[in-house]
Amino acid sequence: MDLRGLTDEILLRLLKAGDDKAFKEIYSRYWKLLFEAAYHRLANRETAKELVQTIFLRIWEKRQTIHINHLHGYLQTAIKNSIINYFESTLVHKRYLQHVMNTTASACEGAESIINFHELSQAIEKAIGSLPEKTRQIFRLSRFDQLSIREIATNMNISEKAVEYHITQSLKTLRVYLKDYQDHTW
Known part of the structure; x- marks a missing residue:
């Protein structure tokens, strides 16, 4: 069965029922869009791929309990939050390093x-x-x-x-x- 013509809502229902083909269709429909959004902000292909993969992994793992009303909006928010979390963790580590350097100097x-x-x-x-x-x-x-x-x-x-x-x-x-x-x- 060709799932390309199905709406996101139907794909989400199929996904919730454990249909791996529905997941693959969601993945193929949105992977590039999310990757481009991440790469645009990060300018790092590997990190962008990793963030996108993590989002899809979480969706698959939580497919039976996840509640998504609008898939496109959900994915856009997920990639935005992943990028924010990535920058925050990078910033935290830089702050720690800076603090360590300042501490050692004084x-x-x-x-x-x-x-x-x-x-x-x-x-x-x-x-x-x-x-x-x-x-x-x-x-x-x-x-x-x-x-x-x-x-x-x-x-x-x-x-x-x-x-x-x-x-x-x-x-x-x-x-x-x-x-x-x-x-x-x-």
Whole structure:
């Protein structure tokens, strides 16, 4: 059966039922569009491919539970968020490296400070990585992009209360993960 003439809505229903041909049609219909959007922003083919593949992998893995109303819009938002997350993680690592360089230049404790900072960096990454995807995304938008609660709510099409809840949960998780580092002075 040729699926090229089917609407996205029908393909999504077939996908939810586990039809791998429907998934392949969705993939072939949208892969290039997502890749071009990612490549345009990243200027790196491998990273763009990796982000797109991850989106499609998640769709396939969550095909029975995922709720998508408009496939094109969902995929555009997914690639945009993937690019944002990629830039944020790159920026976080650059900030950590810069902090380490600044710390080593001015710290009296030398190697011990670097080790402590490295451990703290790993603990922060682990804590952020343990957050559910939506909570992690909201936390990064709040703390790294410094968006307001209202801006995040508007961008993600959720209530401001939901944004506040996710930020609160993020901070609670970070406190637990970082409790051993609270007494350190940087």
